Amino acid sequence: MTEAVTTPPAPPAPVVDGENARRRGWGWLLLIPGMLWLAIFFLFPTVQLFFTSLYDPSGSFERGYAMTWHVANYADAIIDTSNLFLRSFMYAAITTFVCLLLAYPLAYAIAFKSGRWKNVMLVLVIAPFFTSFLLRTLSWRAILSDRGPVTSFLQTIAILPDDGRLLATPVAVIAGLVYNFLPFMTLPLYASLDKVDHRLIEAAGDLYSSPFTGFRTVTFPLSLPGVVSGTLLTFIPASGDYINAELLGTPKQYMIGNRIQAAFLTERNYPLAASLSIILMVVVVLMVIVYVRRAGTEELV
Amino acid sequence: MTESTTGSSGAAGKDLRLEGVTKRFGDFVAVDDLTLTVPQGSFFALLGPSGCGKTTTLRMVAGLDEPTTGRVLIGDEDITDLRPYKRPVNTVFQSYALFPHLTVFDNVAFGPRRRGVKDYQQKTRDMLKLVQLEPYARRKPAQLSGGQQQRVALGRALINEPGVLLLDEPLGALDLKLRRQMQIELKRIQTEIGITFVHVTHDQEEAMTMADTIAVMNAGVIEQLGAPGDLYENPETTFVANFLGQSNLIMADVMDTSGRTVVVDCHGQQVGVESTRSHTSEGRGWLGVRPEKIFASPAGLENHDGSNVLTGGRVSDVSFVGVSTQYLVRMPWGQELMVFEQNTGQRAAFKNGDEVDLAWSRAHAFLLDADQDAQAGMMTPEADT
Amino acid sequence: MCTPTPARIAATIDTKSPKPPSRKGFGRWVSDHLVLFVGILVLVYTFVPIGYIFALSFNQPSGRSATAEFESFTWNNWETICEPDGLCGSLKLSFQISITATILATVLGTLMAFALVRHTFRGRATSNLVIFLPMATPEVVLGSSLLAMFVAVGVDGLLGFITLVIAHVMFTLSFVVVTVKARLAGMDSRLEQAAMDLYANEWQTFRLITLPLAMPGIVAAAMLAFSLSFDDFIVTNFTSGQSVTFPLFVYGSKLKGFAPQLFVVGTLMFLISFVFVIAAELWRRRRPTY
Structure with missing residues (x-):
């Protein structure tokens, strides 16, 4: 009789833990300095940007603008730049997809195949990004240039016609975007793959899954949180970027970021720039929210 | 109590x-x-x-x-x-909660240092000796085995007396x-x-x-x-009877509570329970007997003077577990009772279908209030995880 | 009633499954290592521009500015890093801004992360949203709205160090909060309870237990904030006024022509941070992980 009970003890009821881990009281005070910073330098400017977007466009930087609740700014902005918006989101979507294709094997290899080289590989993932973003983009410009090695090679094997070029094409712009945002995809993917219990994959194999089926039905679903945050961290900056389009493309490849930047800094057409910014922000945030909802991730940050 | x-x-x-x-x-x-x-x-x-x-x-x-x-x-x-x-008051926490960034020595010395104990170093060394961890003083908890970690947790609490x-x-x-x-x-x-x-x-x-x-x-x-x-x-509730060890609980009618022995009727057979072990006085009750207290014998073969006997059982399951043999015996009213018999080698084991009588000493039964759930406190695999 | 059999006991103790038997055959080997091979190829691809920058740092261009092609080898660029007008000044300004912004963002963000993980209060969900929004907003919007505000309140004449620090703290803060939060959420709150049980008051518990355990997360957050800030071009371009940070200097060279010393700086940035990270990793390996 009195057989030993060898199952590990159940953890204490979660209510008990929650009650103690999170103390009520003055804790929210810690939030105030940072929240004030965000309120003054992010929320307030965003609201103000919204009002700026409704100024009378006939004003100018020198003469000032009149607040006329000129909603038509938005219509003008959309008509004026709808192709830029479409191109930006298309480039960003392709970039995100290619990043996922490249980063997934890399993250998977680091998480499951790297053994004791895991930390070394992780360092190597971020190492190229220690150096300046602009310098790296500039060197891509050189590498992809008309007399550069990639173009010559592609011409030699006749993928590109002899007078074909890479620089100043959408391919170059997207290649630059992919390169620059790759670690934003790799690191979240790695983080969630690393949490996947390897025994689950073995269990799938034990239950007659081929390696591919095991990946499709077990590993990939478990890595979805990383896919979600990786795609977001890639898509958001890619959709607003204008450096790659400027350095690797021509005005034909310009994205919405180029237009906003020009409207603000060159033309100083603040109502137009503001309405473009608001549209971009609203579209991105809406896409993010819909995407996150559909992916079923509750906690955003 | x-x-x-x-x-x-x-x-x-x-x-x-x-x-x-x-x-x-x-x-x-x-x-x-x-x-x-x-x-x-x-x-x-x-x-x-x-x-x-x-x-x-x-x-x-x-x-x-x-x-x-x-x-x-x-x-x-x-x-x-x-x-x-x-x-x-000090606590040895579940899975220890040792400070992972501190050495064994610093973990144990944590309490005395907070209290400003002057010779905390000597006290810590003494405590490490008591829990046999002196050679590990400079290690981090992650470098210790489970048993060693447990002793650190114990020493860390005990040093504060x-x-x-x-x-x-x-x-x-x-x-x-x-x-x-x-x-x-x-x-x-x-x-x-x-x-x-x-x-x-x-x-x-x-x-x-x-x-x-x-x-x-x-x-x-x-x-x-x-x-x-x-x-x-002498458990007082069905929960205790089932949670501590195992018990056979048989529905019984209380017949007579006047003497030092309470007489109850189990499905037509009368047995006695010492009044100090009876925790209900009238109506119905759960008659409890521990499986190892029951002595099984071939039906009608042995004399059980002074014992309680229930007859008409039939062995329905035999499990040999080494030190003992555990039987399930189906009684005439359909209930299966557990009987554990020490493996002394003096008697041949029963086989499935053998007819047996079950006997136990009066001092070994207990009687519980019938309003309680007979399953309370049972260690089912589900309840245990 | 349930009688645990020895087999069940053994099953509950031994939760680790044995390693799968090693497979044999060339096909197996290839399929096992294919992913690793592809992963290494991707890594190599990410190093291509680094190699290019490294090579060009030794280039002696025939004209005034570096071109795409390697012409002749020289050490000269490494000896004359500060020669191009404003290059080292821009580096210095970048360091000043990034260090200041990193300190501010790390302190503010760590406090916020503590508040969000360790305390309950009304408005947690709203706070989380406000912290998330800057990360979901394209940088060009962050920069432009901040510039519009500076112009509107009439401080556009003062654009420079202060406005850059303000902007950099603003867009790195959320990343700090998220990084520190992840570390804190994984921390066992019973360690703090154990400290309290062992006569440490609230402040001692924080100083001796909570802070040291949160430190790897805080350090990671600070490094992230620094690299985001140091490398930032878009927000900086909007809020810099006449100041020239290193990324702005590089961008400006597009018009003036690239001095080969830029590639020296790029190589140095890579080498220094690489050595730094390797050293940190070696230091971490010396100690047991926790």
């Missing part, structure tokens, strides 16, 4: 007392109006299934949870509202063999230094091995409190 432990304590003056302690989490009552005295120097076990309120009780003594109502006292000092670091040492499932993370060793070790240390130990566990065997007194908790209240032997031999 509560009085039996309060009586002896008066002079010592450092008993741990809980008075009418209730803890609610929202609508959930974790601990319900608990009153309890733990005599100074005793090894006291709070035993119960997970969620019974035993850990919450411990945390209220440690000061990690505040009681909704009620008071916690050590001797005459009310510590209900004291912060944890002001209490003469607390009035009460609280142990929250201290052996839960160890494997079976190490648990046995540590049970003996803990008991030895407690006897040596004489500090009050309050030990929370869901393992009834662990509680019975180590504790002087066990309080069996269920759903926020104490079901029964007493010495391990008393609880086992």
